[in-house]
Amino acid sequence: MNPARGRAQPTSHLSLKRTLLRSALVLSAALACVSAVKREDFKTCSQSGFCARNRAYADLAKETPNWMSPFQLSSSSLKLQRGVLTGDLINTQEDTQASSKLGLTFELHLLENDAVRVRINERDPVHPRYDGVQDTVLVKPYEFAKDSTYQRVDTDNDGIFTIQYGAQNQNTVKVSSSPFKIEFFVNGVSTVVLNDEGLLRLERLRDKSKEGGDDTKLVDQAPEGGEIKIEKSELERKMEENLWEETFKGSTDSKPRGPESFGLDITFSGIQHVYGVPEHASSLSLKPTKGAGAAYSDPYRLYNLDVFEYELDNPMALYGSIPFMLGHSKNSTAAVFWMNAAETWVDVEKTLSDEQDSGILSWIKAKKVALKPSTKTHWISEAGVLDLFVFLGPTHRDIFHQYTSLVGTTALPQAFSIAYHQCRWNYNSQQDVTEVDAGFDQHDIPYDVLWLDIEHTDGKRYFTWDHAKFPNPVDMQQSLDAKGRKMVTIIDPHIKKDDNYYVSKQGAELDIYIKNKDGESSFEGWCWPGNSQWIDFYNPKARDYWASQFAYDKYQGSTKSLFTWNDMNEPSVFSGPEITIPKDVLHYGNVEHRNVHNLYGTMFHSATAQGLTQRNETNQRPFVLSRAFFAGTQRYGAIWTGDNMATWEHLEVASPMLLTIGLSGIPFSGADVGGFFGNPDAELLTRWYQAGIYYPFFRAHAHLDSKRREPWLFGEPYTSQIRDAIRTRYSYLPFWYTLFHETSVDGTPIIRPMFIEFPEDEAVFALDNQYMVGNALLVKPVSKPGVTESEVYFAGNEKWFDIKSYKWEQGPGVKKVASPADKIPVYQRAGTIIPKRERPRRSSKAMENDxxxxxxxxxxxxxxxxxxxxxxxxxxxxxxxxxxxxxxxxxxxxxxxxxxxxxxxxxxxxxxxxxxxxxxxxxxxxxxxxxxxxxxxxxxxxxxxxxxxxxxxxxxxxxxxxxxxxxxxxxxx
CATH class of the missing domain: 2.60.40.1180 (Golgi alpha-mannosidase II)
Structure with a gap:
């Protein structure tokens, strides 16, 4: 559910009275107004100071002949001990000697799982850079590679330090001293290169009083104290803009520590397709943002935001962020994880092979020799330390295992949660719930969970009920539970400021709210309840308090069959800059929010899951849905793609979005079936159900102003078609649950791009309108109106069997197959065995003895x-x-x-x-x-x-x- 609902944004400088009045009008208008995304509410790279500066640096490097990175690694300082290579990294434009306190620390960790970690930090900063992301994201201290699993090769005459590592010593990492560069090889083939373009850049923390407060230095001081005019290019000027205070739409970020961003280029050699860095409403294979053929003018942005009616096919930030990227070619597969929770931007450029200069290129073109493509990426983060992992596989499964062994695999969910969920904003009353529940039984349609949105509460006070509408919540839940069904209620992180509301009062007494930049007063902003405060989940006391609120004696009216939906946890702040919380507010330990923004939703998700787990003596597994996410979210529950729209285009984009999220470590995800905003016609709704039964998380959801669209309301033949689709999902539940177990063990995605199963078939590398469920089912959603025939690509030299008729198609190749109104193309792969349960029941619980x-x-x-x-x-x-x-x-x-x-x-x-x-x-x-x-x-x-x-x-x-x-x-x- 989205807070914006067509609102205009109040500025931070309005008086409190005007803010409250305007926000009240906004909330009122929100319930009746639907409009397209307001792009002006969200920054572009040019409006984000650190992104613009680092992008200007990249442009300067490209325009400068014979550009060379100013960073050098002191060869004499390199030490390799117990799987860790350390050394001194010097910026020759700033540091005068290797021992300078301005130098940087360099670390390269060889891990027991064959991954490699690279870290760069300031040696003696004015303020310590935030380095706590690892404490939240990594599941446990990892093991370093044993001496026997790698071989050191001493620095050669060119200043290159070489290490061979891996289970069969198939991997090699070469660290070049001058200029600084790290190159990874698999069986002698260059695969990933760090700083190949020389874009490593780090803005040192500094004392503003010594800077004079100017953003743009136009003069330097002469030795005698006079001024020397310095002529700077436009790019050099851009590199010095918005260093300190920065204003966007009337909201000022004070940046008390000054600029501290950093950037690095990462090249995937010989790899044309890269995937990942969700969440974006874009294609599976990432489109270029720079260079010839760039599809977008901005980089992909990773900054968790509540984006109202998000647009399709652009790199704007959405609700979640995972800085993981996987590259794949016919001959190699590799991935990187950029472990940073601050605002991050990623440029992608498709190029020719790195080793070819323009003269050679001309000769090659003249000779019509095939060129080897590569993908160059440029990663830019606002704060923290440069901390990344490189995974060389060699297979996709190896990479998924390596990555999830660090950030965690998906928690094995309760069985009911992978069945069908029915939701809207809002089911109006207990009577409404009873009638909807009866409607499913009347029409013989199974479902497992019925959801309640914010209107079930007493004035948007979470952990409460509106007893006029829901007088007996326990009876309501027990009635559902008797049929094997559950209920989910929404609980958000904003707490209504109200001395008569026990959570608000206790939060103040315990001092567990996020603080303003002064570190004293609690931050206040506007959200659904009106004036609100936000729980600081970085405070251990806050996490424990929050978890304790799910106990049955505290959450009055809750039962063991009630589960939780965490929404608005980007966090969404109606009155904040970019509809979120200011970056300079403070968390526990005086940590600026800018450092942990993308992790806030995960911390909230984690505390809620903890509460649902500890409320039961039997340690019942939790179910918690979250809108915001980051690497590690999968350990706590499911996510969904947010407030989509009831259009064919949003149905179509759901597949690449979910595939991308799954590749990045969160396989338990879904998109709102039918679209959240708007009113789908019967055909669109039916086709969305037919696609949605193959989402790992399968939920229908709708906006407050949308027409009711329970599965039977469009009449025949649509009721029967939707019923058949949902029953199909239920018949495959044993197969789905087996796949969830598999991903909980090794991190392999549940729904998979075709290239995961067919890594040598170049025809599928960019294919995202069909996909695999596990290794056994091929699914091709119908995402256009009036379609009765679909083109399906059948990969591999094998047969594919229609799951309804068992007619088969022979691969490889594209075939036209029937896709009438009552089915979409779904085929079982030859060589597989799928377990099913085929007796129609009212819920998954009712099937457990079948x-x-x-x-x-x-x-x-x-x-x-x-x-x-x-x-x-x-x-x-x-x-x-x-x-x-x-x-x-x-x-x-x-x-x-x-x-x-x-x-x-x-x-x-x-x-x-x-x-x-x-x-x-x-x-x-x-x-x-x-x-x-x-x-x-x-x-x-x-x-x-x-x-x-x-x-x-x-x-x-x-x-x-x-x-x-x-x-x-x-x-x-």
Whole structure:
């Protein structure tokens, strides 16, 4: 839910009375007004001082012949001990000697997981740079590489320090001293280069009183005290603008510590496609922002913001930020993680190979020799230390594992949370909830969760109920729970300033609010409740207090079936600059907000998840949805793409947005089905449901002013089409839950770009209108009106089977396939086995004792494999081995099941009960020869067949007499 709703923004210099009045009018207008994004509310790079300065530096480097980085690494200072290379980094334009206190510290960490960390900091700054991001983002202290896993090669005559590392010493890092550069190789091939363009730049912290307060120095002092006029280029002038105070739309950032930004170029050598740095409503393969063919004039911005009705196809910042980028080519894969939570901008430029100068290029073009493309990126952050990780894989799975071993994998969610969620702003009353719930039953449509937005509270006071509208919240939740259904209520980080509101009063008494820049008074701003204050989640006392509020005796009217939605946690501040909190306010420990802005929402998310966990003696897993996110958010719950619109274009962009977020470490994500703003027609809504059932987080949501659009309200044939889509999601829940377990272990995304499964197929590198669910399902959403036929690219030299008809298409190549109103193209990949439950029920809880179906899609060699993971879906018992994990495999005409669980604990009652549930049906597709006999042990089993096309059969084996949790062998002859 977005706070803006078409508002005009009050400025920070209005009187309090005018601010309150204007904000009240804004809130009133918000409920009735819908308009496009107000671009003028948000900065461009040219309006963000540090971005403009660093971009000017990049332009100066490009325009200067024979540009060379002024940074040099003192070769004599380099020391490699226990996996850490350290040294002195000198800026030759500023530092006079290696021992100068102005020098920088350089560290290169070789990690046990084969990642490499690079850190650059000021040696003796005027003020310590903030270095606390690692304490929040990294899950635990990592292990350094053992001496036996790397080989040191001494500095050569050219000042290059070389280290070979990796499981097979396949990786090499070369650190060049003058000019400073770090180059990473995989099997001798250059893959990632740091400072290749010489754009490393660091603004030292300084004393403003010694600067004279001028932003632009036009004179230097002569030795005798006179002035020497210095002529500066336009770019050099830009590099000295907005160093201190900076104003945007009437709001002034005091920047008390002065400028402290830094930038670095990172080149992906031989790699044309890079992905990541969400959140942006753009393509999967990042479009260039500089150079020939630039699609955007601004860099990609990472700064968590509440952007009203966000535009498509631009690099504007949105609700979340993850500074992770992955590059991929046919021959190499690499990634970087820029660990900084301050405002960050990233330029992308597609170029030719680095080693080719213009003369050579002319010769190559004349000879028509193929050129090797590279992607140059320029990363710019406002504050903190330069701290990044480099991952060289060599495979995507290796990179996902390396990255998530540092920032954490997705918390295994409760089973209900991956089913269907029904939401709008707002369900009006307890009676409304009862009627909507009954409507699902009446129309035989399953759902698991019903959501309540801000209007359920008493005057926007969180942890309260409007008892006129919801007189018996416990009864309401228990009524849903009796059907296996849950409820979610919204709880935001802004606290209504009201002495009669217990949270407001206790927060003041405990002194746990964010402070103004004076460090004394609490920051106040305007949000949904009116005048509000914000909990400072960097204060341990604040986190503990917040978590304690979810206890049943404190959150009156809550039950174990009530879960939480964290919205507005960018944080959104209606009266703030760019609709967020000022950068110079202070957190616990006198940390300026500018250093941790992009982490605030994650800290809030974490404290809420902690509260939901500790409220139960049984340690029930939490479910918390967050709008803002950063690296590490996945440890606490799900996210969604924010306030989208009911348009075909927003349906279309949902796929690349979710794929990008998943690649960046947060696989549990979704987009509001139907679009939040506006009124979808029946066709758009139906097509969105058909796509949405393949989002990891599957929720329908709508704006207060949108027309009601529960799944049955458009009548036939749409009700039946939507019902069929939702039931399809439920039938695949065992498959989805298995994928969630997989990502909780190794970080592999749940929905995947095609290139993850087909890394050598260049046709899929930029493909983002179709994708894989796990390694088994190919999904192609329909995102245009009136479509009855779709073009689908079938990758690999294998068959793909329609999940409804089992008709198959042979890859590789583009095929036109039917996509009538009642279905979108979804195909199961040959060589896979998918577990399903196919009995329609009212909720996922009602399915937990149902039998299973295995859909076996045979490869051309007659082989297939797949897995199933099962646990109680609620508790943390799985951490003690209370689960089932089995692999199914077909080989040599035999379907077998064997245990993959490594725990040796005694099976619990749950494991024994679930494990005894039967497999009621086998569906075997892709068999190229007639099947004459199916036997289990010495027992023959009946089966039926249907010939679909020449040479391919579908066989249905009913009641094979085996259980899901037991070892078995079924002979298929």
């Amino acid at each position: 039998p299973f179906t295995l859909v076996v899609a045979l490869s051309s060699q007659g082989e297939a494999s797949g897995r199933i993971y099962l646990d109680d879906g609620e508790s943390y018992g799985y951490q003690q081995g209370d689960f089932i994990l089995r692999e199914f495999r077909v080989s040599n005409g035999k379907l077998s099941s064997h245990n993959l669980k490594t725990f040796n604990n005694k099976p619990s009652d749950f494991v024994q009960r679930i494990g005894s549930l039967r497999i009621e049906r086998l569906v075997i597709v892709g068999e190229e020869k007639p099947l004459t006999k199916v036997t289990v042990g010495d027992k023959s089993v009946e089966f039926s067949s249907q010939k679909i096309v020449d040479g391919s059969y579908v066989y249905i084996v009913k009641e094979p007499g085996v259980a899901i949790g037991e070892d078995f062998e079924i002979l298929l002859r």
